[in-house]
Amino acid sequence: MADNKKAVVHVRLKDGVLDPQGVTIQKALVQMGYDDILAVRSGRFFEMEIKADAADIDRKIDEVCSRLLANPVIEEFQVETPN
Amino acid sequence: MADNKKAVVHVRLKDGVLDPQGVTIQKALVQMGYDDILAVRSGRFFEMEIKADAADIDRKIDEVCSRLLANPVIEEFQVETPN
Numbered sequence: 001m002a003d004n005k006k007a008v009v010h011v012r013l014k015d016g017v018l019d020p021q022g023v024t025i026q027k028a029l030v031q032m033g034y035d036d037i038l039a040v041r042s043g044r045f046f047e048m049e050i051k052a053d054a055a056d057i058d059r060k061i062d063e064v065c066s067r068l069l070a071n072p073v074i075e076e077f078q079v080e081t082p083n
Numbered sequence: 084m085a086d087n088k089k090a091v092v093h094v095r096l097k098d099g100v101l102d103p104q105g106v107t108i109q110k111a112l113v114q115m116g117y118d119d120i121l122a123v124r125s126g127r128f129f130e131m132e133i134k135a136d137a138a139d140i141d142r143k144i145d146e147v148c149s150r151l152l153a154n155p156v157i158e159e160f161q162v163e164t165p166n
Contacts, residue, residue: 040131046123
């Protein structure tokens with residue numbers, strides 16, 4: 001029996017979109033004394049386990065990203081399938 | 084003048100810690116017809132820009148992760164420094 005497949009999706013704000021969470025973290029770091037850290041951008045990632053016999057999985061993951069995991073207006077996503 | 088350094092930190096729940104967000108996403112995907120996706124685990128990542136002349140930066144990033152970005156009780160983190 002084949003092992004299940006894995007996929008990792010990274011979702012981040014598009015360049016130029018303000019990231020308030022990242023800005024807040026960076027300011028907090030400066031206050032904590034870590035002033036070497038000039039900027040922080042935050043993002044989310046999702047690790048998925050996929051049926052070994054799933055067909056057409058690249059297209060499905062792209063759909064899932066646009067429909068559920070990312071907001072295509074302000075976010076971009078990147079899919080990695082290690083195997 | 085040297086370019087600034089970059090670091091990427093991934094924060095995920097430790098194995099065995101329940102991930103309600105991932106469970107909810109997986110259930111939603113099944114309802115949307117994507118029943119090839121058997122499990123989803125969610126996480127956060129942070130892209131940092133660091134001063135080119137910063138000293139001892141690996142230790143500092145580890146500290147930042149444990150003190151601010153991750154909850155070491157239930158989360159683990161992984162640091163990548165591409166350059």
